[in-house]
Amino acid sequence: MSQVLRAKWLPLLAATVVAGIVLGIETKSFGASFNVYVILQTAAFDAVVGLAQMVVLAVGDMSLAVGGIGGLVTIAIGNAVDVHHWPVGAAVLAGLVLGTICGVVNGVVIARTQLSGFIVTLATGSAFTGIAYGVTSAIPYSSVPSSIVSLSQGRASFFPYLLLVAFGATALVGAALRWLPDGRSVLAVGGNRDAATLSGLSRSRALVVAHGSSGLLAGVAAVMYMGVLQSATPATGTDWLIISFAVPIIGGTALTGGEASSVGGLIAAVVLATINDALIVLNVNTNAVEMAEGLLILAAVLAGQVGRLAGLQGRAHETGRPGSRRRRAAGAAAGGAGLDPVAR
Template sequence: MKRMISANNLLLVGIVVVGAAVLGMATSGQFFGPVSMTSFFRFVSVPILIGLAQMITLCVGQLNLAVGAIGGVAACFTGVIVTSWGVPPWIGALVAVLTGAVLGLVNGLLVVGTRINGFIVTLAMSQILIGVQYALVGTRTIERKAWPELAAFGRSEILGIPTIFLMTLVVAVIVALYFAQTVSGRKLLASGGNASAAQLAGISTDRALIVAHTLSGLLCGVAAMVSISFLPGVNTTVGGDWLLPSFAAPIIGGVALAGGTVAVLGTVLAAMVVRLVDAASPIFRFDAEVVNFVVGAVVLGTVALGKLREVQASRHASRIRSLRAEAALAEVKR
């Protein structure tokens, strides 16, 4: 509970409320209309999912630069097997999730097997998967009329709230419970917080890396499934703009780049902040470059502030140790 009401989360809640109020005033209240609200919650689902996917790799001190490429391949592969192979749409949706998990597993095995930093491995994999995505669909767009059941799911609502958004919140709760209540989740955090101490405690850091990348890929697959359900169609652009939001959500949400921490609620709230910035773009006529600059600047500022806090905390701890040492020395002299 204390983590949920942290200062960072309260700040993010305030930003979401103020941002929504500003957009409401700028649109004379139309932003709070049922159509706008439904659209907002529907489109924020993917940023939340990819933010959680990135958060899981960050918690073990890794990066996943293949987030968008994994989701793009999963979405395009599903489109191909549904339209060309006659696979039922719901089976195709499951295949999208499994494809993401398998590609994440490959990333994890490569990181552990080659002992190359995950930054390099996932960067290389992203380029390979972009080629695979193009090989699957080329320059064509597979329209969503090929999967009417999934399209209906993407449009469905429960009490006026998009079903896919509610599903995304359920996924977020499952992720939170995984890290808070399961041994596997705590092992990931221990591995990311201090790999040497984790190994001394009998925790396999290699296994932790593989599990983290697999779960990250799994969530990318879920994001691909969600994208398929509400996008007009799938093509090589799917996943192309996922990388920056995937980092922005967890970092702004309070996840440390060094590993050992997660912030599920913070990631969800930060994804909403990023989505509010996107929603403000057409209203205030911001260019896409301006939006990317703002989001990137916020991410950089958040990292810089985090580093500043770490330095201040280290200095404070050193000062306390010095005072204790001086007090002990004075006691000995007496």
């Protein structure tokens, strides 16, 4: 319980709930069950995209290719169903396998070259997007299988079925990171690369596992998106970058690696989707949403840091040492020197 109270996303969630109640009373449309369904549907999708980034952040790396993989998987499924008339199940399975392979390729290249994930996935992400555009000549496949659509659009009153997918993915990722040997070694390598390698864990394996699962999750997100949009377009994923970072960061996942909060991500997704929807209900320009996301990222990281600094300062005070030096060190550790994506 105390852990929940200390969670970084708690103030944000509280503010969102209060704002939601106020909006629900003030405007008729916001509280309507269809609107809540739309919010939760968006949140479910955002959560899975966030998970795809979170598993990579956990290993102390990052992936700019989440969107690229999403686009490629979308096209692969669309192509298999539309052109080659594959059964839906087989097409989706093949798409997910393709997504995983793309992720594994990222992981292998990063592990072999010792380059940062930033620059490698910037390159591969663009390549994946390029393939998606090249194969389709930028023309979307419009016949998305009805089973995918009915899953993505299905709901029980205000509760979208997609949220179940997000719950499942969140639970699986959380459990894998906590209990599976590979998941634990992802966190160990992310927390302290040298210590982990010295104690016999393979960094390469952890990188491949993290990027591979990221690819799989990007594939899942692509299937969800396809159903919501009812179209398999190669433009899928081109705007996933910010959301993929916003969700885990606001949810309290450290950029430095070694920790991950999958539940926090889920809540951050709900918060983001609510803000998004509130701005639309209030007739604010949709571009404001994009701006708000950026500022929220900063605010969330800062809030997390302030919390950490407060903790450190308190300890410094106890030992009678001046806090300023420690504070600077903490600032550096919390994001300054810690995340140095290009410099490896």
